[in-house]
Amino acid sequence: MNFNKKYFLASNSPRRKELLTNLKLPFESRVKEIDETYPPELARAEVAEYLAAHKASAYREELQPEEVIITADTIVCLDETILNKPYDHAQATRMLTMLSGRSHEVYTGVCLLSLEKSVVFHDVTTVHFRELTRDEIDFYINNYKPFDKAGSYGAQDWLGLVGIERIEGSYFNVMGLPVHRLYEELLVF
Template identity: 40%
Template sequence: MIYLASNSPRRAQLLKQIEIEFTVLNTSIEEQIKEDESPENYVLRLAREKASAGFASSAKDRPVLGADTVVIIDRQILEKPSDQNHAKKMLQLLSGRTHQVFTAIALLDSASSKTQLVKTDVSFKVLNEQEIAEYWLSGEPLDKAGGYGIQGIAGKFITNISGSYSAVVGLPLYETDLLIKDFIGR
């Protein structure tokens, strides 16, 4: 049994899918990239900070899992859109191109911590203005890194994926399962 330091219903669903018992901890951290911080280091830091914040608020009786996902294109981080115009710009940037999705996971307790970064390449078809506008109206882009959810309507925009599908959704199942088994088996 672990704690999950995430309010994401997608991460909770993914943990249930691989039969991990967990309790959700509501945590909040500032998600702001530091000057000269690489996207890889940024997403790893956020996963660690989420796990640490969760551990600080927990009973400290079991490990805490934190995770973060960002979309990267041209070394630019695309997080959750702030409004319709922001989402439109992100989707236009992704249209007809391949981008990367970085998902970091961190598991820690009072004795140790482990982290892992999973990188996945995702290719989009060319999107027209109507598709982008209709997608915004679906409500799906609101709380998704990069302004899209691969597990939802936006799945029809994806022409190719190389890497972990579940990492793009928000939690790499294979790597999370291994990390938890390795951590608890120490």
């Protein structure tokens, strides 16, 4: 990694901040409200990459030499359905009921942007949930308020601890940042 660069994470996610901190990457946070709509014809991996690049483009005009902005977007996909962040308790309940007893994919798109270049990539992880009871779903939603989480859950939360039977791929990708891929990309950025 180039420690002469100044890194900025464009995210409010405490999980992404924690992961970058654990990576020992010095960074500051910059946050803007960004419209997260995407063209409906995009495939799942394309959606995650599009949103990450779209978020980064909002910072392009204010970037200074030696600055790198890091953006990410995580989507949860059940078959061909993208499960975004839930609006309320009822929508979170519907999503978790749909995920119960099934496997799904988590895609995280990442964009690295500087004045000189831009790199966009993604990672995918398959998550297998055991059958969840309605009481477990209600307990989780009432106590953890997963309204800022794609698919209505966090792998690091109570529901992840009791509901995830196994994962195929990166656990950190499910948390919202494929740190192994980010590190590899930063080494050559």
